[in-house]
Amino acid sequence: MVDLARLSALRDTVAIVGVGETDYPEDYGRARRGERYQDAYGYAATAFRRALTDSGLERRDIDGLVAGPALAGERLGEVLGMDVRWADQADAVQAVVKAALAVHAGVAECVALVYGNDQRTGGTAYGGPGAMGGERHLAYTYYAPWGLTSQGALYALLANRYMEVTGLTERELGGVAVAQRAFARLNPNAVMRKPLDVEDYLAGRYICEPLRLFDYCLVNDGGVALIVTTAERARRLRRPAVLLSGIGRSDHNREATSLRPRLMDFYRPAQRNAAEQVYAMAGMGPSEVDVLQVYDSFSIHVPLALEGFGFCAEGSAGKLLSSGDLGPGGRLPVNTSGGHLSGSYMQGWGHLAECVRQLRGEAGERQVPGARTTQYISDVAGKVTSLIYRRARA
Amino acid sequence: MTTTPRPAPQRGIFDEPYWRYAAAGELRLQRCSACGSFRYPPGPACPDCLAEEHEWTALSGRGSLLAWTVFHRQYFPGIPVPYAVAAVRTAEGPILIGNIAGTAVGDLIHGMPLTAVFEDVTTTDGPLRICQWTRLGPSSTLEEQE
Ligand SMILES: [Zn+2]
Secondary structure (H helix, E strand, O other): OOOHHHHHHHOOOEEEEEEEEOOHHHHHHHHHOOOOOOOHHHHHHHHHHHHHHHHOOOHHHOOEEEEOOOOOHHHHHHHHOOOOOEEEEOOHHHHHHHHHHHHHHOOOOEEEEEEEEOOOOOOOOOOOOOOOOOOOOOHHHHOHHHOOOOHHHHHHHHHHHHHHHHOOOHHHHHHHHHHHHHHHOOOOOOOOOOOOOHHHHHHOOEEEEOEEHHHEOOOOOEEEEEEEEEHHHHHOOOOOOEEEEEEEEEEOOOOOOOOHHHHOOOOHHHHHHHHHHHHHHHOOOHHHOOEEEEOOOEOOHHHHHHHHOOOOOOOOHHHHHHOOOOOOOOOOOEOOOOHHHHHOOOOOHHHHHHHHHHHHOOOHHHOOOOOOEEEEEEEEOOEEEEEEEEEOOO | OOOOEEOOOOOOOOOHHHHHHHHOOOOEEEEEOOOOOEEOOOOOOOOOOOOOOEEEEEOOOEEEEEEEEEEOOOOOOOOOOOEEEEEEEEOOOOEEEEOEEOOOHHHOOOOOEEEEEEEEEEEOOEEEEEEEEEEOEOOEOHHHHO
């Protein structure tokens, strides 16, 4: 059972005080020219240096370390020269949750969350017989004899069924890629900055029908780091503190490999549960979200999140996607850095950094004016997690 | 009989009976002896009641088309694109994955009735008989489609 009293004791007690990212377009250009000058740890080190500088803390202040999924904790500690008293390994959202719990419990005071990935220059395969993630998601590789592998193909199956049930059109779905590209064009650190309209989208080739090239995330190298500490300590630092106000999580694993939660339920029960918890803990609802970040390895994640978390009614996301409301100047800005589709594919870590930048008012041309609350929604194969952040009062 | 080499299946210890029955042209799934629930993919315990005991129960081979995707990017040298992969809701409940034989991709319709057929293929680990699906209709027998 959700114990709201215990959850609420955590609300606004932990802050993000530093963010750092690598230079995505420059690294992408180098990778395309065949240069290999960094590995995952190199990107991680660059991001960590920048996050540390951003926070105003010293390296000796950091007593906790969470390594991203592509990094080994021991090697990361060795590379960064850090002997900490608490360490763990996690994906983007779980990294924040674990760090928050560690700080709240007092097993660490300042935790560095560090991600690095050389997936492009290192040649990570997201499709084919050895598709990435098969060791954690059996469905990614189990159906190889029928030519079905990869996360993308499974989301294409979902999109096929979802379009049949809700009437979502390919043109409407194109609204996701178009809105995020419009944001990417305002972000100097986004990889894809050429104009993209819905006709360009529809002219894009299918990868796994009905998903096209522009429905798929980029594959690029880079790193992201965040520094998490107590709200009290954050007040003594130079940057405006960003407080963690809500955490929601719900898994949908029953019959995951046979795809029932994906194709029959669109993961809605898990989304509803996570939504209920995150909003209850933060004491607010979807209408109060100023900026939304959605994990988008594929465009179809966006309508699922909008419906699952109550930004619109079930089956009605199509209109919202094609309305322009998700893009710059819109009513509900989504993936304001360009997301995974046009910004940078940092497996959700870039979305976390963007939540912080928007709340600090540091997002440049893509800044959503007066943003006070941001939400991140991540649903990877039915593991739904959401975080809500608020700007601390000055 | 095709000579196209397909990727070999991932075989855990609980998968062996499935493939042994498939080789004999039978579609059988693990079914809980205690509560009757199907278990797919095969596994060590019933997700409904946690019992270990099970039987390998024959399915009727009837199903309907739940969803499909058409691969346009070639991920496997042995499978030329475009090709469709379907999720089939069996009459007994479990959802199975297969290719659709004898129906053009453009003629696929959600909910269309399907029946299981077995196809002999060559995989990277040698010959294999796999369960596929074909449209179920009065004029649609296997012989006509081959
Ligand atoms: Zn049972």
